[in-house]
Amino acid sequence: MLTLNNVSLAYTNGRASVKALADINFQIERGKSYAIIGPSGCGKTSLIFLMMGLLPPTTGEILLDGEPLLKPHKDTALILQEYGLLPWKTVWENAALGLKLRKVAEEEINRILERVFEELELTECIDRYPSQLSGGQKQRVALARALSLKPKLLLMDEPLSALDALTRENLQEVILKLIKRYQMTSVLVTHSIEEAVYLGQKIVILSARPGRICAQIDNPEQGTDGYRKKTSYHEKCSEVRSLLEVYSQ
Amino acid sequence: MNSNMNKTLTYIAAALFLFVLWDILALILHNPALPRPIPAIIAFFQIFPQSLWRHFLISTYRVLVSLFIGLAIAVPLGLYLGREPKLDKWVSPQLYLTYPVPKIALLPVIFAVFKIGDLSKIILIVLIIFFQIIVTVRDAAQNIPANSVLSVLSLGATPKEIYRHVIIPGCLPEIFTAARISLGTAISILFFAESFAPFDGLGYFIFEAWSRVNYPEMFAGIIAISLQGFILFLILDFMQRRFCPWLYT
Numbered sequence: 001m002l003t004l005n006n007v008s009l010a011y012t013n014g015r016a017s018v019k020a021l022a023d024i025n026f027q028i029e030r031g032k033s034y035a036i037i038g039p040s041g042c043g044k045t046s047l048i049f050l051m052m053g054l055l056p057p058t059t060g061e062i063l064l065d066g067e068p069l070l071k072p073h074k075d076t077a078l079i080l081q082e083y084g085l086l087p088w089k090t091v092w093e094n095a096a097l098g099l100k101l102r103k104v105a106e107e108e109i110n111r112i113l114e115r116v117f118e119e120l121e122l123t124e125c126i127d128r129y130p131s132q133l134s135g136g137q138k139q140r141v142a143l144a145r146a147l148s149l150k151p152k153l154l155l156m157d158e159p160l161s162a163l164d165a166l167t168r169e170n171l172q173e174v175i176l177k178l179i180k181r182y183q184m185t186s187v188l189v190t191h192s193i194e195e196a197v198y199l200g201q202k203i204v205i206l207s208a209r210p211g212r213i214c215a216q217i218d219n220p221e222q223g224t225d226g227y228r229k230k231t232s233y234h235e236k237c238s239e240v241r242s243l244l245e246v247y248s249q
Numbered sequence: 250m251n252s253n254m255n256k257t258l259t260y261i262a263a264a265l266f267l268f269v270l271w272d273i274l275a276l277i278l279h280n281p282a283l284p285r286p287i288p289a290i291i292a293f294f295q296i297f298p299q300s301l302w303r304h305f306l307i308s309t310y311r312v313l314v315s316l317f318i319g320l321a322i323a324v325p326l327g328l329y330l331g332r333e334p335k336l337d338k339w340v341s342p343q344l345y346l347t348y349p350v351p352k353i354a355l356l357p358v359i360f361a362v363f364k365i366g367d368l369s370k371i372i373l374i375v376l377i378i379f380f381q382i383i384v385t386v387r388d389a390a391q392n393i394p395a396n397s398v399l400s401v402l403s404l405g406a407t408p409k410e411i412y413r414h415v416i417i418p419g420c421l422p423e424i425f426t427a428a429r430i431s432l433g434t435a436i437s438i439l440f441f442a443e444s445f446a447p448f449d450g451l452g453y454f455i456f457e458a459w460s461r462v463n464y465p466e467m468f469a470g471i472i473a474i475s476l477q478g479f480i481l482f483l484i485l486d487f488m489q490r491r492f493c494p495w496l497y498t
Contacts, residue, residue: 052403072403084400088418088495097414098404129495142400149404 001153001185002028002051002069007060008210009046019210020046024060026204026213028153033179033186033222035200037193037240039248043211044189048157051187052078064153074102077146081158083138085130085145092126095144102149109148116144120174136167143174147182154179154186160195169228172198176223193244197236198228205240207247214247281464292465293472301454305473308443308451311367312435312481315374319431322375323382324424328416330383331390348380353438360445370442377438378431385430389423390416422496425489432485436478451477 007024010017020043028034028051038044049055050062053069053076062069064076077098078084085094092113099109117123120140130138139159146154159175160168176199179186190196196203201222205215219236227233268286275285284292297305330337356373363369397415406414443452455470490497 049399054399054402072405074405076403078400078403080396080400082394082396084396084403086397086401086415086418088421088493089414097401101401101404101406101410101414129498131495132498145404 001030001065003063004050004057005061005063007050007057007062009043009050009055010058021050022210022212024211024213028185028187030152030185031183033199033201034188034204035196035202036187036189036204036206037191037196037244038206038211039208039244040191042206042209042248044191044206045157047206047211048078048155048187048189052076052155054078074149075152077149077151077154079139079142079146079154079156079159081161083130083142085138085141087130089129090126091122091128091130091133091141094130094141095122095148098145098149112148113144116147119147119178120144134167135163136171139163139171140174143178147178150182151184154184156186156188158190159188161191168195175199180223193237193240197233197240198222203236203240205243205247215243217243282467284464284468289465289468289472293469296466296469297473301469301473304449304451304454304470305477307449308439308474309477309481311370311374311439311450312432312477314367315371315378315435315439316428316431318371319375319378319382319435320424320428323379323427324386327383327386328390328412328420331387331393331420332412332416337387337391344380344384348384352377353441356442356445365445365447370439373442374435374438378434381431381434382424382427385423385427386420389420393419421493422489425485425493429482429485432481433478436474436481440474 004024004026007021007026008019009021010019012018024047036044036047046055050057051069053062053064053072056070064073072078086097089097095113095116096109099112104112114123117126120143122137122140122144125133125137125141130141133141142159156175160171163171172195175186175188178184186199188196188199190199197219199222201219203217203219204213205217206212207214217236217240221227221230221232221236224230271286275283293301330340353373355376359369359373359376363372393416397419398411401411401415439450440452440455443450444456447453451470451474455467455474458464458467458470
């Protein structure tokens with residue numbers, strides 16, 4: 001679906017050129033869920049922005065279904081750590097924005113959002129502003145905005161890192177369920193080992209800056225019922241942890 | 250409703266407090282130039298329907314036109330500068346060099362070139378408030394969180410749509426702040442400029458009464474100009490509540 005060929009990214013900081021990512025060769029296959037994990041500052045967020053088409057790579061190329069990716073594509077949706085909601089729009093207006101920008105008719109927007117809001121249990125919040133929501137609710141609104149666009153590829157940049165433990169686990173379940181129901185391919189960037197193992201069918205480990213792909217681990221049991229309580233889940237977490245310890249030096 | 254009542258009560262209490270202070274000051278100074286509040290207010294109500302209302306209206310018209318023109322020029326420029334760092338790098342030094350110049354000193358030049366009419370007064374006010382507005386709005390535009398812009402870009406927004414959905418509403422509270430500051434400035438400058446006016450405006454009215462040593466009339470003029478500031482302030486407040494509802498949740 002999405003292919004990264006020899007991608008590297010450098011940005012200028014004053015006069016110095018800082019390398020954020022190097023030699024990224026990576027294939028995202030349709031229908032799979034990926035989790036990217038690495039030490040902080042390893043360029044995880046930059047990698048997501050590249051995949052979204054928000055940043056051009058310094059070298060290499062990014063192909064979406066064989067076509068060069070030059071700007072955000074309508075089949076891809078992004079969820080950010082700080083939710084990316086606009087404080088001046090109500091929950092409904094925030095969620096409707098993507099559809100509105102695509103010039104979808106009002107009745108159609110209402111029809112789509114009503115269903116998505118019900119699914120995400122947001123119906124009671126529609127007239128509130130983001131400042132009146134809890135962190136978990138805000139992230140649900142961000143999810144609603146993304147899902148309303150029926151994306152084929154869902155990119156998430158540490159979407160749950162600002163939430164408390166229980167809300168976090170609850171939203172992990174929600175995300176898991178939605179990815180299945182909407183049959184999306186997903187890429188999650190996280191610094192939490194547990195989250196990567198719980199949500200990633202394939203776990204990609206990045207090195208410290210400049211970020212390189214050090215390892216890709218298969219996680220075939222991901223998404224099975226009660227995975228969080230299984231021994232295999234904990235074993236996978238230890239495996240990822242030991243690899244991270246090796247590569248984050 | 251309750252908080253509205255409370256707010257009204259606070260205003261009434263503040264007004265009473267100021268009246269008491271005024272009365273005490275008038276008693277201490279014991280000078281006909283500073284009458285006690287009750288006779289002054291009675292004089293105001295006698296003079297206002299006779300002649301003062303006309304000066305009140307003409308000054309208000311000048312203030313509003315100046316404020317409108319100042320905002321119409323400086324807000325779009327400020328927004329644009331805030332989002333175009335390269336351009337800002339060139340324009341900022343010019344702004345900082347010209348900002349501290351006391352432009353009120355240009356009054357004789359402006360009067361000489363544009364004659365002593367509405368136009369010269371409006372030009373003078375616009376020239377001064379332009380800088381206050383552009384600097385405030387530019388800073389506000391620079392401080393729009395990158396996350397807000399990126400999340401809307403990821404929905405496929407064009408640069409124009411970014412302005413419409415992110416930059417303009419995000420800067421609106423600061424635009425109102427700039428308008429409030431400029432309103433105070435505009436009234437003061439106009440008062441000064443009108444003192445040179447041959448026949449109308451509150452500044453003219455006050456200075457003319459002063460020259461005739463007609464203190465009650467002079468003070469009625471001072472009450473009128475205060476009232477003008479207060480009413481225009483309330484209107485701006487009301488507009489902010491109407492256009493920035495998310496600030497009042």
